Amino acid sequence: MTLHNELRLLPWSSPDGKPCYLSTDDEDSHLSRLADSTEAIQLCDAAELVAHALEVIGNEGTESDELRSLSADLVEALRDTLRVATSRGYRLQAPGFADRTGKDAPRQSAAAFG
Template identity: 45%
Template sequence: MNGKRREERGPDTIRLLPWTGPEDKPCYVLGDGNGYVSRMADDIESIQLDMAGDLLGHAAGLLADRKVTGAEIHFLASRLTESLREIKRVAESRGARLGAAELDPDRNRP
């Protein structure tokens, strides 16, 4: 493993993953952020953020249309709710990792 890469991510930490398991329970990975699952999680988070941006653009267009139906608004609200749930999980995961980095005294050394 590349020593520099490990220093960028720090020691092993628990990471909330951007997907859930059975019964909608949270999934976690323990590692230094360089493993296959961590890289896959990074990719999925990126996709989720991009999709949320696309959905917001679609929502703005749909809400500007005065002829939109109740069914279309319901569908939009459902997709926005799903997206918000995903983005909240990304924010929680990233916030936890930032907090862990601040607690690691070796991480802030030159």
Template identity: 45%
Template sequence: MRADSGEARLLPWTAADGKPCYLLGGGAGTVSRIADRVESAQLSMAGHLLGHAADLLADRRSTSVQVHYLACRLVESLGDVRRVAESRGRRLDESSNADEPDGR
């Protein structure tokens, strides 16, 4: 998927049907800034969740319901972080390719 100004950016959210959302353009607009803030919040929440997971798993009194809930949140967070990494990786590849003389 290409736009005149470069690759389409994978956004950090999905459509209502679960399909990925993309942004075409140079990345300096309002939607791009919102996506940057959402990615930052997702990464921050992942860090907090990891800390909570360490505490919960270290506590031998944690119930199976608590651990199951934690596992569900970790799966959600891992999906968010994976999407952020994929999006940023694509943009890094794009900027690396733009620096090459033949544009590839």
């Protein structure tokens, strides 16, 4: 098995703010499932926050305190989303590497994606 990165960046930090990693070849382990679930929640929360932000920004009567609070929430959601993207990017296979079954990964041309 050849992976781009053998450690999985987890969607949470240690108490002192350092990144946490998981080393496992079992994608169905308890911690892997917990990380998957946490990532899904973070992405859903970010999507809901974006919808809320569009409403707030569209309201001309929004107070500056509310905008500051919204900005802080958006920064936190963006940080979580970037961590999820980084973690998933690390787990993508590099071109030409075999997948976890040992078979060459399927390849599609750019035209296949529109």
